Amino acid sequence: xxxxxxxxxxxxxxxxxxQALYAYLKNRDNKIDCSLVNVLDDAGKLFKYxxxxxxxxxxxxxxxxxxxxxxxxxxxxxxxxxxxxxIFLNRLQTKKFSDFLIxxxxxxxxxxxxxxxxxxAHLKKTGNIRSKLLTVITDFGVHPFWISNPTDxxxxxxxFTKRQLLNERVKAEHIKDIGIPVDAKFYxxxxxxEISEKLGLEPDKFTVLIMxxxxxxxxxxxxxxxxxxxxxVLVVCARNENLxxxxxxxxxxxxxxxxxxxxxxxxxxxxxxMITKPGGLSISEALAMELIPVFVSAIPGQELANIVALKExxxxxxxxxxxxxxxxxxxxxxxxxxxxxxxxxxxxxRKPDTLEEIYHVICQNCTGAxx
Numbered sequence: 518x519x520x521x522x523x524x525x526x527x528x529x530x531x532x533x534x535x536q537a538l539y540a541y542l543k544n545r546d547n548k549i550d551c552s553l554v555n556v557l558d559d560a561g562k563l564f565k566y567x568x569x570x571x572x573x574x575x576x577x578x579x580x581x582x583x584x585x586x587x588x589x590x591x592x593x594x595x596x597x598x599x600x601x602x603x604i605f606l607n608r609l610q611t612k613k614f615s616d617f618l619i620x621x622x623x624x625x626x627x628x629x630x631x632x633x634x635x636x637x638a639h640l641k642k643t644g645n646i647r648s649k650l651l652t653v654i655t656d657f658g659v660h661p662f663w664i665s666n667p668t669d670x671x672x673x674x675x676x677f678t679k680r681q682l683l684n685e686r687v688k689a690e691h692i693k694d695i696g697i698p699v700d701a702k703f704y705x706x707x708x709x710x711e712i713s714e715k716l717g718l719e720p721d722k723f724t725v726l727i728m729x730x731x732x733x734x735x736x737x738x739x740x741x742x743x744x745x746x747x748x749x750v751l752v753v754c755a756r757n758e759n760l761x762x763x764x765x766x767x768x769x770x771x772x773x774x775x776x777x778x779x780x781x782x783x784x785x786x787x788x789x790x791m792i793t794k795p796g797g798l799s800i801s802e803a804l805a806m807e808l809i810p811v812f813v814s815a816i817p818g819q820e821l822a823n824i825v826a827l828k829e830x831x832x833x834x835x836x837x838x839x840x841x842x843x844x845x846x847x848x849x850x851x852x853x854x855x856x857x858x859x860x861x862x863x864x865x866x867r868k869p870d871t872l873e874e875i876y877h878v879i880c881q882n883c884t885g886a887x888x
Contacts, residue, residue, distance in 0.1 A: 658822020733757025735814030
């Protein structure tokens with residue numbers, strides 16, 4: 518059975534979801550010939566740059582412009598203009614990816630980005646491939662670009678996401694609420710004491726993890742300064758080197774500073790609360806680790822929808838003021854019963870079997886695939 522997992526290297530979430538799924542399928546079944554592909558690898562240089570650098574520039578430096586573009590392409594009355602333009606550019610700039618899919622004609626294409634889903638769906642519609650197309654929506658909200666016919670199955674993260682697809686006239690039999698794929702290590706069991714000792718932390722001290730994705734945007738420094746006298750603080754600066762240098766120079770007590778890390782699951786193990794940007798993958802990883810999320814620095818558009826979805830399930834708090842963030846964290850520190858109540862709400866919506874369920878979806882549908 519041939520499976521191609523496709524992502525786009527714009528925003529870490531799409532890539533991390535694809536990597537998690539690829540690794541799981543490779544290890545789960547040696548009968549699966551699995552490949553991991555970036556839809557932007559062979560795209561036109563300007564097109565690729567607009568997706569990668571353009572996205573980063575807008576969300577970091579001009580979030581209003583990002584929200585404007587998001588809203589224009591989402592608005593129902595503008596879709597007749599925005600969608601055809603996007604589709605034309607997508608097909609024009611990803612011809613090598615289309616040729617690759619036609620040549621490989623895999624049994625399954627699993628896409629974690631709407632761009633690759635749109636290209637694969639078009640090839641199915643025109644009869645150029647016979648693959649089954651599974652689209653993994655990596656946010657809790659649904660922008661209309663995610664919807665491409667004929668997609669065989671949309672894999673979603675919540676009942677909220679499913680309702681949005683139903684409202685867009687996607688049939689219920691084409692939607693499966695089984696979660697966003699995260700690396701299997703986020704669902705493993707660990708000793709908080711052992712990991713704390715390994716990281717040089719106090720295991721019994723209330724700990725707050727602060728991270729806002731690969732860009733390290735938002736008031737991380739200010740939050741650390743507000744909290745460090747009260748709790749143990751872990752700050753992940755990711756690629757924000759200036760933030761890393763400033764925090765190092767401040768040498769705040771009770772604060773551990775990290776750059777770009779590959780052991781975020783360990784930092785989650787030793788934490789009680791995570792202050793984070795509400796990206797789909799960040800949320801899913803936090804839920805997997807039964808960690809209470811407090812949201813900051815939401816990207817207008819998809820991440821605001823993520824907050825709405827989580828609030829519907831009684832999980833996640835969103836604050837814009839530092840005083841509100843500090844108050845919420847300290848209330849949880851002083852009220853262990855409320856902390857445990859929130860953890861129970863997290864357990865209700867976490868989806869520990871996402872990877873295995875996607876594997877079973879593939880197995881159940883393999884007889885109808887291209888081979």
